[in-house]
Amino acid sequence: MNMMSAPRRRLVVVGNGMAAMRTVSELLSRAPQRYDITVFGAEPHPNYDRIALSSVLAGEKSLEQIVINPLAWYAENGIRLIAGDPVVAIDRAARTVTSAAGHVAPYDKLLIATGSRPLVPPLPGLRLPGVCTFRDIADVEAMIAAAETQRRAVVIGGGLLGLEAAWGLKRRGMGVAVVHLMPTLMERQLDEAAGQMLQRALDERGIAFFTNGQTEEILGTDRAEGVRLADGREVPADLVVVAIGIRPNIDLARAADLEVNRGIVVGDDMATTADADIHAVGECIEHRGQVFGLVAPIWEQAKACAAQLAGDATAAYVTPPLSTRLKITGIDVFSAGALSAASEEDEEVVLQDRKRGTYRKLVLRDDRLVGAVLYGEVADGPWYFRLMREGTDIGAIRGRLIMGEAACGLTAADPKAALAALPDSAEICGCNGVCKGRITGAIADLKLTTLDAVRAHTKASASCGSCTPQVEALLAMTAGVAAPTGPKPMCKCTTHGHDAVRRAILEQDLRTIPQVMQRLGWRSSNGCHSCRPALNYYLLCAWPGEYVDDAQSRFVNERMHANIQKDGTYSVVPRMWGGLTNPRELRAIADVADKYAVREVKVTGGQRIDLFGVKREDLPAVWRELNAAGMVSGHAYAKGLRTVKTCVGSTWCRFGTQDSTGMGVKLEKMTWGSWHPHKVKLAVSGCPRNCAEATIKDFGVVAVDSGWELSVGGNGGIHVRATEFLCKVTSEEEVLEHCGAFLQLYREEAHYLERTAPWVARVGIDHVRQRVAEDHEGRRALHERFLYAQRFAQVDPWAEQAGSDAFKTLVPAE
Amino acid sequence: METTLTWTPVARLADIPRLGSRVVATAGGDVALFRCADDSVFALDDRCPHKGGPLSQGIVHGYAVTCPLHNWVIDLASGEAQAPDSGCVNRRPVRLEGDRILLALPA
Numbered sequence: 048m049n050m051m052s053a054p055r056r057r058l059v060v061v062g063n064g065m066a067a068m069r070t071v072s073e074l075l076s077r078a079p080q081r082y083d084i085t086v087f088g089a090e091p092h093p094n095y096d097r098i099a100l101s102s103v104l105a106g107e108k109s110l111e112q113i114v115i116n117p118l119a120w121y122a123e124n125g126i127r128l129i130a131g132d133p134v135v136a137i138d139r140a141a142r143t144v145t146s147a148a149g150h151v152a153p154y155d156k157l158l159i160a161t162g163s164r165p166l167v168p169p170l171p172g173l174r175l176p177g178v179c180t181f182r183d184i185a186d187v188e189a190m191i192a193a194a195e196t197q198r199r200a201v202v203i204g205g206g207l208l209g210l211e212a213a214w215g216l217k218r219r220g221m222g223v224a225v226v227h228l229m230p231t232l233m234e235r236q237l238d239e240a241a242g243q244m245l246q247r248a249l250d251e252r253g254i255a256f257f258t259n260g261q262t263e264e265i266l267g268t269d270r271a272e273g274v275r276l277a278d279g280r281e282v283p284a285d286l287v288v289v290a291i292g293i294r295p296n297i298d299l300a301r302a303a304d305l306e307v308n309r310g311i312v313v314g315d316d317m318a319t320t321a322d323a324d325i326h327a328v329g330e331c332i333e334h335r336g337q338v339f340g341l342v343a344p345i346w347e348q349a350k351a352c353a354a355q356l357a358g359d360a361t362a363a364y365v366t367p368p369l370s371t372r373l374k375i376t377g378i379d380v381f382s383a384g385a386l387s388a389a390s391e392e393d394e395e396v397v398l399q400d401r402k403r404g405t406y407r408k409l410v411l412r413d414d415r416l417v418g419a420v421l422y423g424e425v426a427d428g429p430w431y432f433r434l435m436r437e438g439t440d441i442g443a444i445r446g447r448l449i450m451g452e453a454a455c456g457l458t459a460a461d462p463k464a465a466l467a468a469l470p471d472s473a474e475i476c477g478c479n480g481v482c483k484g485r486i487t488g489a490i491a492d493l494k495l496t497t498l499d500a501v502r503a504h505t506k507a508s509a510s511c512g513s514c515t516p517q518v519e520a521l522l523a524m525t526a527g528v529a530a531p532t533g534p535k536p537m538c539k540c541t542t543h544g545h546d547a548v549r550r551a552i553l554e555q556d557l558r559t560i561p562q563v564m565q566r567l568g569w570r571s572s573n574g575c576h577s578c579r580p581a582l583n584y585y586l587l588c589a590w591p592g593e594y595v596d597d598a599q600s601r602f603v604n605e606r607m608h609a610n611i612q613k614d615g616t617y618s619v620v621p622r623m624w625g626g627l628t629n630p631r632e633l634r635a636i637a638d639v640a641d642k643y644a645v646r647e648v649k650v651t652g653g654q655r656i657d658l659f660g661v662k663r664e665d666l667p668a669v670w671r672e673l674n675a676a677g678m679v680s681g682h683a684y685a686k687g688l689r690t691v692k693t694c695v696g697s698t699w700c701r702f703g704t705q706d707s708t709g710m711g712v713k714l715e716k717m718t719w720g721s722w723h724p725h726k727v728k729l730a731v732s733g734c735p736r737n738c739a740e741a742t743i744k745d746f747g748v749v750a751v752d753s754g755w756e757l758s759v760g761g762n763g764g765i766h767v768r769a770t771e772f773l774c775k776v777t778s779e780e781e782v783l784e785h786c787g788a789f790l791q792l793y794r795e796e797a798h799y800l801e802r803t804a805p806w807v808a809r810v811g812i813d814h815v816r817q818r819v820a821e822d823h824e825g826r827r828a829l830h831e832r833f834l835y836a837q838r839f840a841q842v843d844p845w846a847e848q849a850g851s852d853a854f855k856t857l858v859p860a861e
Numbered sequence: 862m863e864t865t866l867t868w869t870p871v872a873r874l875a876d877i878p879r880l881g882s883r884v885v886a887t888a889g890g891d892v893a894l895f896r897c898a899d900d901s902v903f904a905l906d907d908r909c910p911h912k913g914g915p916l917s918q919g920i921v922h923g924y925a926v927t928c929p930l931h932n933w934v935i936d937l938a939s940g941e942a943q944a945p946d947s948g949c950v951n952r953r954p955v956r957l958e959g960d961r962i963l964l965a966l967p968a
């Protein structure tokens with residue numbers, strides 16, 4: 048036997064959650080060879096980010112995206128994972144654990160990390176179908192399923208968890224009411240004023256509140272039908288979510304005769320007081336009388352525990368100060384430390400701006416900051432938190448402290464300089480407890496160049512995403528010198544690339560241009576002519592039916608719904624569906640041309656008629672007359688659907704195999720009005736002679752005897768590019784579905800001002816084929832999203848704008 | 862000969878959207894009124910120093926407007942084109958009185 052390699056010891060882990068796997072990861076990085084590790088997890092999943100369940104419920108992340116340690120990670124590290132099989136007994140004398148399925152695993156060291164269970168009050172009706180809690184993937188799946196078929200939900204509990212559940216269900220289209228026992232929301236993290244502002248904001252978003260509401264009964268006989276409160280009020284609902292709190296999961300430990308109180312009692316070394324070979328971490332423990340419900344302290348526990356398991360007997364856990372953020376995207380709340388003055392000596396400083404909806408309160412004690420509550424504007428939160436943690440003497444800046452970091456002049460107002468000035472120990476990612484030094488170290492050592500790589504290696508910005516701008520800035524600063532690659536910024540107003548901005552809009556639920564600029568640290572106060580139209584489009588695409596288009600962020604043509612000409616006049620192009628027209632339309636066009644002295648009438652390359660030289664003030668009248676003859680805007684000016692060219696096809700042509708004109712009209716009826724990153728042109732030819740030039744269009748259709756050949760990404764412009772083959776289909780319905788799905792994919796993925804040709808070249812035709820041709824369900828979903836957006840986009844701007852005074856010229860008053 | 866300028870009301874602040882512009886037809890040609898994010902108002906001749914593009918139809922950002930024809934960026938306060946372009950557009954005296962916008966026009 049080789050004397051050098053001591054036999055490995057056996058570590059058994061009960062619980063496959065956030066605390067357990069963080070401890071194991073830390074242990075592997077300290078002492079990779081020390082243990083043979085076996086992990087039991089009650090849930091049938093690899094370790095995932097429980098925090099991000101809120102984002103999954105709100106539809107912002109998928110379940111795949113929140114996995115922290117994929118199955119391959121366990122295999123690579125030689126960890127035996129037994130998932131979906133809870134441990135039911137610990138035999139301390141025999142040093143074994145037994146699982147429900149009968150696995151017996153012997154251990155030298157045991158780690159218990161069983162987390163907590165949702166607290167459920169003993170209410171009548173609790174067992175009815177339609178009642179659930181909010182703790183794990185199964186709960187989220189149940190809620191998502193309910194949201195698809197049911198209409199109304201009631202959430203019991205107005206704390207962090209309850210509000211995030213309520214918001215997620217609201218985002219999924221349910222009517223949502225929250226019943227809360229206390230007079231104000233999140234009373235443990237927020238003071239009354241901030242709690243009320245929060246309630247008002249959520250109220251505006253359509254969530255109903257029943258505060259001072261004690262739930263007495265869940266109503267219903269076969270399934271939940273609502274709740275009844277102690278004061279007699281009844282709230283009808285098809286889904287009842289109980290989210291009133293958590294209770295450490297200690298049953299197993301208690302049965303094994305370990306010392307338990309509220310939680311499993313552990314010392315500073317994270318070992319249970321009753322048995323030095325059994326450690327415990329996470330929400331299941333009690334340390335110096337305290338139990339836990341946030342990950343920040345748990346990461347510290349994991350570190351101390353891993354060090355102990357690795358043989359460092361001096362490692363000790365100290366509870367860090369805690370801060371909270373609410374993950375309801377678009378509503379910013381931060382709190383840390385004391386919520387209000389505890390004694391005469393304490394001083395509260397409050398700053399409230401009702402108009403802007405912001406509020407901040409600081410609690411000061413002997414020239415130290417001991418508490419902060421921020422609502423609406425939370426960028427200073429981490430700074431206040433740092434002052435609290437480090438016990439900084441704030442005497443010199445006491446008067447300005449409430450105004451925030453920039454006003455105190457401690458660091459430059461420039462957020463990048465502020466970030467550069469931070470010490471390496473400053474925490475950047477609160478969710479995963481990652482400090483600045485760890486991020487910059489990983490970027491430098493591992494030569495990371497993308498946000499995703501930083502997320503993968505450090506977990507920074509991998510959970511709630513609110514620190515993404517800082518992580519990106521650190522990436523730019525650290526990798527900027529060594530590797531100036533990485534995505535190109537959108538424009539000089541920002542360091543973010545198009546993809547990062549599009550992702551942030553969805554992940555952080557950004558709803559307006561100012562919000563995007565504020566949250567992502569725009570350098571200019573209101574952008575420029577290149578980022579504003581892009582942001583306007585991204586928001587329009589992300590929030591169909593909700594985002595209110597910002598006319599001032601549109602290029603003139605799209606604002607005026609006409610193409611500006613070199614002399615400041617405009618051209619007007621009415622839509623001619625699939626290139627078809629008729630005498631009535633032609634007559635109306637002729638009349639308009641006469642009446643408004645149109646200087647030139649031309650047939651365009653897009654199979655329709657262009658009227659040149661129309662004066663701005665005349666536009667509404669010209670449109671009104673064309674509207675009256677049944678014509679609508681041709682969007683010849685739009686980063687949107689332009690034309691659908693067709694040939695005569697089988698109706699007249701001796702070679703035509705299908706009704707290409709009819710197909711073109713159907714495509715145009717489905718796609719007109721849609722906004723895109725750039726202009727989009729379609730064409731349908733009736734046979735491979737291809738008279739409609741379908742193979743240089745964004746989406747081209749060529750009819751053949753047996754169906755329709757679809758191809759994409761063509762361009763007849765500056766760089767001619769032929770389309771690439773997508774697939775062949777047999778029915779008109781399939782043509783429409785593939786077209787809608789392709790356009791939606793383009794809408795969701797391309798950068799603003801990138802036509803389909805460069806986009807397809809960039810992402811690769813295989814990607815497009817996979818998403819549109821091969822993934823049938825994915826295609827249907829894309830198509831449905833396209834049609835959904837069209838419900839709001841198919842409004843004729845001419846009819847809508849005809850009364851607007853944007854076209855008028857003002858005259859001086861007398 | 863001397864011309865007298867008089868402060869003449871031409872619009873209400875509310876007539877112009879924030880980060881937007883409207884045109885006033887005056888005897889001396891079209892004047893573009895701009896309203897910035899902080900409600901400050903500027904007035905320039907509605908002719909780009911480049912090729913005469915209507916500045917009133919451009920995108921307003923900060924204290925600048927981008928001409929709709931070839932993207933020159935014009936500083937609203939000075940009327941100067943931003944480098945690398947060069948040129949200057951005539952500024953018009955403008956004043957805000959309550960919510961009324963007044964231009965100094967020849968009486």
Ligand code: SRM
Nearest residue numbers: 610618650651652653654655683689762763764765766802
């Ligand atoms: C009117 C028309 C020419 C004509 O008299 O036939 C035309 C006119 C303009 N084209 Fe075009 N294009 C017209 C068909 C085309 C075609 C042919 C087609 O669609 O089948 C092409 C090549 C096909 C393609 O797009 O792939 C075409 C490729 C371009 C390009 C180059 C695009 C590219 O990706 O490289 C531009 C520049 C741009 O969009 O940035 C452009 C831009 C323009 C603009 C908008 C230039 C501008 O910014 O002022 C012109 C203004 C038109 C106006 O004021 O009404 N136009 N343009 C055609 C209008 C079609 C319609 O009914 O809507």
Ligand SMILES: Cc1cc2nc3c(=O)[nH]c(=O)nc-3n(C[C@H](O)[C@H](O)[C@H](O)COP(=O)(O)OP(=O)(O)OC[C@H]3O[C@@H](n4cnc5c(N)ncnc54)[C@H](O)[C@@H]3O)c2cc1C
Nearest residue numbers: 062064065066088089097133134161162329330340341342
């Ligand atoms: C929706 C939601 C949002 C949250 N948001 C935040 C936030 O924004 N910020 C924050 O700091 N914290 C947040 N939290 C809290 C955070 O997720 C927890 O603090 C953290 O997950 C606790 O880690 P843990 O390992 O102790 O418990 P868990 O992550 O729950 O892991 C325990 C695991 O052990 C398993 N288990 C239990 N008993 C057994 C058994 N007998 N055998 C085998 N396995 C067993 C459980 O199934 C579970 O998978 C949130 C929690 C939820 C539910």
Ligand code: SF4
Nearest residue numbers: 694700733734737738
């Ligand atoms: S492409 Fe075919 S169907 Fe179309 S006009 Fe030419 S020959 Fe006829």
Ligand code: FES
Nearest residue numbers: 909912914928931
């Ligand atoms: S006319 Fe204004 S930029 Fe050319």
